[in-house]
Structure formats: structure tokens, C-alpha cells
Amino acid sequence: MTQELKHQIVSELENYLSQHEMSANDFVKKSGVNESYISNMRNKSFKIGPTEIAPKWFEKVASFIGLALKKTYWKPVVTKQMTAMMAILEDSKEHGTINPVIGETGCGKTFNSNLFAAQHPLDTFIIKVGSSDNLSDLIDKILDKAKIPHSKTKSKNINAIVKFMQKQKFESLKPQLIFDECEYMKQPTLSMMKELTDDLKGHCSIVLIGTDELIDNLDKLRKRKKAGMRQFYRRIKFGIRVLPSIDKNFQGFLENVEDRPLRSFLQRVCENYGELHDALVPALREADRTGEKLNEQFVRKVLNLPTQMFA
Structure with a gap:
């Protein structure tokens, strides 16, 4: 983890504490991160004595305050x-x-x-x-x-x-x-x-x-x-x-899916937002990794769905 990223996490932590009017002590209780780690992070000292604070603690702070450190494939949609x-x-x-x-x-x-x-x-x-x-x-x-x-x-x-x-x-x-x-x-x-x-x-x-x-x-x-x-x-x-019924057209969720046959396929086979997440996110990750085109055939391959299934 770079020093620049550590400073970014600490900066976002300060914004979070200010926004929610939360004390450092309250944050320690809620997050489970050691008090001395939080204190040293906020003082821009990323060590406890001679020992560097492990990256996992910065990651835990980032996770708690909602700062994504990796690419997010599923973002909130206002349904x-x-x-x-x-x-x-x-x-x-x-x-x-x-x-x-x-x-x-x-x-x-x-x-x-x-x-x-x-x-x-x-x-x-x-x-x-x-x-x-x-x-x-x-x-x-x-x-x-x-x-x-x-x-x-x-x-x-x-x-x-x-x-x-x-x-x-x-x-x-x-x-x-x-x-x-x-x-x-x-x-x-x-x-x-x-x-x-x-x-x-x-x-x-x-x-x-x-x-x-x-x-x-x-x-x-x-x-x-x-x-x-x-x-x-x-x-x-x-x-x-x-709560209102689910929109089976999944408006807002499929805007970045350019392949129309894939959109139709997902609308046909997914019953709810949870199923859409479970079908789409692994395929998006794999498409990023391999560089392959995101289409119905690729999604079927990632999910191990034979062609005759959900035809």
C-alpha cells in the first residue's frame, strides 16, 4: 500500500468523523480498529514504535467508511x-x-x-x-x-x-x-x-x-x-x-450493458436484483480480466450455463 493511498484513507476518515459528528473513541468502538492505530493514523504517523501499521488496518478503516479501494462492479441504483x-x-x-x-x-x-x-x-x-x-x-x-x-x-x-x-x-x-x-x-x-x-x-x-x-x-x-x-x-x-414490486426490466442496472441480446437474456432469466447481481458481477470481473466482449455467450460461459438452459 502506497503512502499516498494511506494519506487518502486518513483524509477520508477525517471527513467521515466530521460528517457524522463522531469522536475517534466512537469510531474505535464501532469499527474494531485499535485505538493507537487510529490515533497514529490521524497524526500522520503510520507506525507503532518502529513497526509499520499493517495495510489490513488501513483497509479496515476504508471499508468501514465506505471508501472503495478496488474497482466496484455493483453500484447503488435508486429503485x-x-x-x-x-x-x-x-x-x-x-x-x-x-x-x-x-x-x-x-x-x-x-x-x-x-x-x-x-x-x-x-x-x-x-x-x-x-x-x-x-x-x-x-x-x-x-x-x-x-x-x-x-x-x-x-x-x-x-x-x-x-x-x-x-x-x-x-x-x-x-x-x-x-x-x-x-x-x-x-x-x-x-x-x-x-x-x-x-x-x-x-x-x-x-x-x-x-x-x-x-x-x-x-x-x-x-x-x-x-x-x-x-x-x-x-x-x-x-x-x-x-415495498413496491420489482421492476423486471432492471432499469438503471443495465445501462452500461451495451449488448442488447445480453440485456434481454438477463431480463428473461433473473427474477430479482439479487439474481441480476449474482449473474452480472462475476461476468464483469472476468471480462475485465480477460478483455473478452461482454455478451450472452460469455456470461453463459462464466456462469457455466449450457446453451439450452434459459433458451
């Missing part, structure tokens, strides 16, 4: 889903509400929520839900994301989270928890989410992101009169927000 989701997240954050956000698979829910969180690094925390997670697992993930020390009991951990959110509000921040891939929540976890949302009500906004499976699961549990589900559903019923 209807992005516009809607950003407005929902902003409104929820501003007013401290609970909002389930429902969208099709591959419509950019995770991508857009990460973009939003990057704009609010101090007080927005994304928790990715796993298929085997229970409430204790989710609480542990919140503690880890917010850098809150773990206690021995669930109730103490919840109290610690509440106090943390209260402290953020006292400091004029607007804390927000975003739970991603909530369709994976099973009945026990959904039942316990009522407990967590009740404890956090008034202290932070909560967004539950998922596919329509999330609403289907909630509706089934409510109709079966599972404990707490009717009360939980009542709390979120009028907070449910459904």
Missing part, C-alpha cells in the same frame, strides 16, 4: 424499493415506531438497510436473524453490535440494552434496531419478540425486515391464539409497510 425503504426507515427512526417492512426476495432490503445504517453509524444497529435464533440469541447479537457488556441473565441484558438506548436518546441520538431476515423467526422467537418490543418501546425504533412469510407466520399464530401474538399483532398491524 422504487430503495426510495420507499429509506423513507420508512427514516420515519421510524424519527418517531420511534415499530415497523415490519415486507418485500420480495432479492428486492434490495438488506442492501438498502445497510446503506441506511452507514448513514447513521452511531445509533442504527442491524441484527441479522438466523433460522435457529431464539430471543436470547437476538439479545446477544444486540449486545455485540452496540458493544454492551454481557450479563448472566436475560433480564439484566435487556435492562442493559434499555439503559443504553436511554443514554443514546439523552445524547440527542435516535437509536434504531433493524432486524433483518425476520421470516426466519420461528413461533417461540416471534412470541418472545413481544416481550423485547414492549421493553424497548419509547426507547428506540424497531424495524422488522422480511418477506411476506413473516406476515403469514404472524397471522397464523394470531389466529391460533398463541400466547402474546394477538397483542403483538395489534401493536404492529398499522405499522406494516409493503
